[in-house]
Amino acid sequence: MKPACTLFLTLLALIFGASAQAAEPAAVSLPPAAALPGQLAGHTLSAVAFIPPRPGTPWRGQLTRLMLQAYLGADGRAVVRVWDPARGAYTPPAERRWSLTGSTLCLEVPAPGNGPMCANVHVWGPRIAGVGTKPSYAMIDGDLKPGNVILGRR
Secondary structure (H helix, E strand, O other): OOHHHHHHHHHHHHHHHHHHOOOOOOOOOOOOHHHHHHHHOOEEEEEEEEEOOOOOOOOOOOOEEEEEEEEEOOOOEEEEEEEEOOOOEEOOOEEEEEEEEOOEEEEEEOOOOOEEEEEEEEEEOOEEEEEEOOOOOEEEEEEEEEOEOOOOEO
């Protein structure tokens, strides 16, 4: 089985395993959704996302792994760069938009991404993870660092 598929199945088992145990008291309480803007704005998100292929690309039964960094400005603007495996380097930083509705983070991702990516996220200290289905499936896992790590500003 391919490594990406194995990782995907493992994460699904963790997600559905956690929901099956929801009747038990939670050991860690999650912050309310109202706390998320302060945890995201002014931070750099470094994440791996698994997304379907770009529109027009034939589906081969595999999700595309996308590595990205995004500085999430307080004004809804983001500076985003994506790892380009063909070049072996990040793309030049591009200004895009990001938004947060409740706990749903949406980020416009430049190529080689496939446009807007939205996920219902949870933040635990410096860690962030989430899964979403609109506008298309996305699963992210990453971390948050204060300041604009992309441009070297804290």
